[in-house]
Amino acid sequence: MSEQRVYNFSAGPSMLPLSALERAGSEITNYRGSGMSVMEMSHRSKVFQQIFDETQEKLRRLMNIPEGYKILFLQTGATGQFSAIPLNLIGNTGKADYAITGNFSNLAYKEAAKYGKIHVAASTEDCNHSRIPAQEELELDPEASYFYYCANNTIYGTEWQYVPETGSVPLVCDMSSDILSRPVDVSKYGIIYAGAQKNMAPAGLTVVIIKEELAGHALPYTPVMMDYKPMIEKDSMYNTPPCWCIYMLGLTLDWVAEQGGLEGMQKLRDLRSGMLYDTLDQTKLFHCHAQPGSRSGMNVTFRTGNEELDAKFVAEASAAGFVNLKGHRKTGGMRASIYNAMPVEGVEKLCDFIKAFDRNN
Numbered sequence: 001m002s003e004q005r006v007y008n009f010s011a012g013p014s015m016l017p018l019s020a021l022e023r024a025g026s027e028i029t030n031y032r033g034s035g036m037s038v039m040e041m042s043h044r045s046k047v048f049q050q051i052f053d054e055t056q057e058k059l060r061r062l063m064n065i066p067e068g069y070k071i072l073f074l075q076t077g078a079t080g081q082f083s084a085i086p087l088n089l090i091g092n093t094g095k096a097d098y099a100i101t102g103n104f105s106n107l108a109y110k111e112a113a114k115y116g117k118i119h120v121a122a123s124t125e126d127c128n129h130s131r132i133p134a135q136e137e138l139e140l141d142p143e144a145s146y147f148y149y150c151a152n153n154t155i156y157g158t159e160w161q162y163v164p165e166t167g168s169v170p171l172v173c174d175m176s177s178d179i180l181s182r183p184v185d186v187s188k189y190g191i192i193y194a195g196a197q198k199n200m201a202p203a204g205l206t207v208v209i210i211k212e213e214l215a216g217h218a219l220p221y222t223p224v225m226m227d228y229k230p231m232i233e234k235d236s237m238y239n240t241p242p243c244w245c246i247y248m249l250g251l252t253l254d255w256v257a258e259q260g261g262l263e264g265m266q267k268l269r270d271l272r273s274g275m276l277y278d279t280l281d282q283t284k285l286f287h288c289h290a291q292p293g294s295r296s297g298m299n300v301t302f303r304t305g306n307e308e309l310d311a312k313f314v315a316e317a318s319a320a321g322f323v324n325l326k327g328h329r330k331t332g333g334m335r336a337s338i339y340n341a342m343p344v345e346g347v348e349k350l351c352d353f354i355k356a357f358d359r360n361n
């Protein structure tokens with residue numbers, strides 16, 4: 001079965017570690033002697049509570065999450081957090097700073113503008129989001145309730161290479177497309193969140209890591225499912241959590257630990273992306289969308305400049321077992337999403353394919 005698997009470069013949902021999938025497969029009808037699937041279990045059962053607690057502990061250990069921070073397992077996707085964040089945090093001063101460096105931070109900005117006065121602290125729209133602003137370019141409002149940014153721009157293929165310095169203003173970060181790919185100093189953040197479907201688990205789970213003191217100040221009309229306070233008080237079980245996804249996250253985290261934790265993941269990520277950028281830079285046909293210094297380690301965006309040739313590349317790559325390389329309509333060209341579970345071998349083979357295509361066209 002696994003021999004027929006393709007190298008899936010999809011931007012999301014995307015590849016999961018094979019060992020996690022195989023483990024889930026072996027336990028799918030009878031989870032460790034419980035006589036039932038994790039999909040069939042009460043979320044209030046002892047056996048599920050153990051899965052839940054262990055998954056939280058694994059994440060806390062791997063990301064080195066300090067005391068005073070809570071881990072929430074929520075639903076409504078990363079997009080749900082575009083609303084939840086202002087609803088919970090903006091009441092402090094009524095204002096917030098947003099760095100707009102791509103599609104998702106722009107959507108988050110538009111959503112937040114419903115609830116308060118949003119100041120654009122930086123925008124890279126003028127260069128079609130091909131770079132990340134430097135610290136000196138950030139126009140910071142010391143009265144902002146929080147500063148919001150998106151660590152990795154999934155569509156444009158750029159990634160922040162530094163953590164913004166915002167003084168006493170809490171940092172809020174969307175890490176959907178690069179979480180678990182490198183060590184993070186969680187203590188610098190107020191909130192880190194991620195939709196699970198790129199690097200963690202199947203779609204349907206959103207992980208929120210929140211400094212506990214930030215909860216409890218939601219606007220009065222905040223829907224209960226978006227209010228961090230009751231979610232913390234009920235340990236994400238105010239209602240039924242996404243049980244299966246939480247279990248899958250636990251299996252992915254086991255695999256991350258086996259790779260040497262987040263330091264190990266960073267080595268793998270640097271290997272994959274370094275190889276791919278080097279290869280692309282040496283071709284005559286291909287150009288990268290992201291400017292050097294802003295290039296993403298997770299989503300590599302490139303093109304030939306000729307739409308027909310791009311389409312030919314995507315079709316031939318797909319036939320050779322490298323699937324989902326077509327770029328997003330906003331950037332055109334190609335995008336290779338090389339998330340945590342993409343084997344190094346998949347990128348090596350893609351590089352060989354790119355070199356051959358470059359020679360032959």
Ligand SMILES: *Cc1c(COP(=O)(O)O)cnc(C)c1O
Binds near residue numbers: 076153177195198
């Ligand atoms: C995919 C993605 C989203 C949207 O995630 P959903 O879970 O579909 O809402 C948001 N932000 C980033 C950075 C993403 O990559």
